[in-house]
Amino acid sequence: MAEEIFEKDINALADLIVKSEKILVFSGAGISTESGIPDFRSPGGFWTRFDPEDFTIQKFISDENSRRKHWGAMTEGGLITPDAKPNLAHYAIAELEEMGKLYGIVTQNVDGLHQKAGNSEDLVFQLHGDMSHARCLSCNDRYPMEEVMEWVKQGEDVPDCRSCGGILKPDAVYFGESLPMEVLSESQYRAETCDMCIVLGSSLVVYPAANIPVIASRSKASLVIVNMEPTDMDHMAEFCIKSKAGEVMSRTMEKVREKA
Ligand code: NAD
Numbered sequence: 376m377a378e379e380i381f382e383k384d385i386n387a388l389a390d391l392i393v394k395s396e397k398i399l400v401f402s403g404a405g406i407s408t409e410s411g412i413p414d415f416r417s418p419g420g421f422w423t424r425f426d427p428e429d430f431t432i433q434k435f436i437s438d439e440n441s442r443r444k445h446w447g448a449m450t451e452g453g454l455i456t457p458d459a460k461p462n463l464a465h466y467a468i469a470e471l472e473e474m475g476k477l478y479g480i481v482t483q484n485v486d487g488l489h490q491k492a493g494n495s496e497d498l499v500f501q502l503h504g505d506m507s508h509a510r511c512l513s514c515n516d517r518y519p520m521e522e523v524m525e526w527v528k529q530g531e532d533v534p535d536c537r538s539c540g541g542i543l544k545p546d547a548v549y550f551g552e553s554l555p556m557e558v559l560s561e562s563q564y565r566a567e568t569c570d571m572c573i574v575l576g577s578s579l580v581v582y583p584a585a586n587i588p589v590i591a592s593r594s595k596a597s598l599v600i601v602n603m604e605p606t607d608m609d610h611m612a613e614f615c616i617k618s619k620a621g622e623v624m625s626r627t628m629e630k631v632r633e634k635a
Contacts, residue, residue, distance in 0.1 A: 384616045385623065388573075389630035391597050391613070392471070395571035397478035400468050401587050405576020405602060407486050409462040409621040416578055417603075421454065432551040435544060436512065442533045442542070449545065450524065455506055456486055457521055464575055465492035467624035472498060474635070478569045481562040483577065483584045485547040500562045502554055502584045504547040509534070513541030520545065554583065566590035571597045575620045579606040 392398065404414035415421045425448050428434070434441045449455050461469075469492040471477040480489050480499050485506040489499045509523045510516070516538045523543060526534045534543050548554055563586075566572065572591035579585040579600075585608070592598040592611040600606060600615040601623050609615045616623050 381616070381618065384614060385626050385630060387614060388599055388601075388616065388623070388627045389634055391571055391599065392476065392627065392631050393634045395597065396476060397569045397571070398471055398476050399478050399565050399569035399572045399587075399591060399596070400471070400480045400482075400575060401572060401577065401591075402468075402480060402482045402484060402489070402575045403577025403579075404484060405578075406464050406620045407459070407462075407484055407488055408576070409464065409619060410456075410459045410486075410488060412456050412459050412486055414576070416580075427550065430550055432544075432549040435549060436542060439533055446527050446532060446534065449506075450527070454485070454545075455520060455524060457524075459486060459488060461488045461492035463621035463625040464623075465489055465494075467628045468575075469493040470628055474631075479562070479565040481565065481584075481587050483581060485545075500558050500565070502548070502558055502562060504545075504555065506545050506547050508546045509543045510546045511536035511539060511541040512544055514539045517546065518543065559583065562587055563590055566596075567594045569594075569596045571599070574598070574600040574602065574606075574608075574612075575624070576602060577606070578602070578604070579608050 408414055413420050429441060465488050472494055477498060480494060482489060482501055483503050485503055487505055487507050490496060507520050508517045509520055516536055523534050536543050566587045567590055569591055572588050574588050588598055588608060598612045600609060600612045601620050603617060
């Protein structure tokens, strides 16, 4: 019975994709768990092991000891994931781009897996920045994260900027920091003007990011939520699929290919 319902939902999602022309994907940490990157709020997730209080921009800037803990947690906590590979869900979205249907990916993720799967840089809107680089808070110089992590591994537990000695910080958005304005306004614009929005792996509790599917739904786009657990926005969706994003999206794309 459960399999029948699942099949019905996959069919319905494929039908919507076939008839839509401007699909906006909204992705969260849940899309990358099948790539081995833990999310934040599921059992064993980052916030079950680390205190969010330690990850504010104020603490990072004002307290060298906090920066030391921080760089350690980055590797232990699995936030730096240079070897992670895209999974079936990421590749399904890359296929949507090849089909000319993808209007954009608004992502809360900082892992760069959409680009690794083949999506164009200019279609990926990273609301929370990314972990592939570190930036100097004084002179703005950027360094590839792999280079900075090499310094950390060699014993520099609080790495500094090579140009000016300033504080280096991963180029992700921390608590207490604003979201990048241009990325946010372009994401909002795409949410207002898309004809379909698919949420993949997000608890939809982090704002203002979580407003994106709300804007899409209020702008009359079809909203579908694919998430393992219920969210507070399920009532806004045409339907929800409570299953793994990779499995759902790969089976859906098989149907889309048949139907198209
Ligand atoms: P979240 O941890 O709050 O929620 C993730 C949701 O995904 C959960 O509801 C969970 O049930 C669901 N989920 C887990 N695995 C899934 C799967 N295989 N298929 C479908 N659903 C699945 O994450 P969020 O909503 O993205 O918000 C938290 C913040 O976490 C964001 O700001 C983001 O920057 C950050 N984050 C990013 C990464 C990453 O870049 N990969 C990893 C951890 C956290």
